[in-house]
Amino acid sequence: MGLNILFILFFGTRPGKAKEAKLAGVPCPYCERVGTLNAWVQARFIHLFWIPVYRLSSNAFVRCEHCKKAYEGDECTPRMQEALQKLKKE
Numbered sequence: 001m002g003l004n005i006l007f008i009l010f011f012g013t014r015p016g017k018a019k020e021a022k023l024a025g026v027p028c029p030y031c032e033r034v035g036t037l038n039a040w041v042q043a044r045f046i047h048l049f050w051i052p053v054y055r056l057s058s059n060a061f062v063r064c065e066h067c068k069k070a071y072e073g074d075e076c077t078p079r080m081q082e083a084l085q086k087l088k089k090e
């Protein structure tokens, strides 16, 4: 039991810093407003003794500030995909 607690403390996953970017000039497919879309990316890291050692897949989506609709994966238009890819690389 003692070992399990150590394992949880010293090894696990934590979210990285969230990154956000506005999609200028891109209309929301749902409410058709332009410039209300926000790309959001947050990577998860495996950490060992609180040091991030490995980056897991990122949590990424685009959300409209006006209608609050979120787009993920296949729902993303090519412009959204592009913005998310760019954010992931930053």
Ligand SMILES: [Zn+2]
Binding pocket: 028, 029, 030, 031, 032, 033, 036, 064, 065, 066, 067, 068, 069
């Ligand atoms: Zn919208």
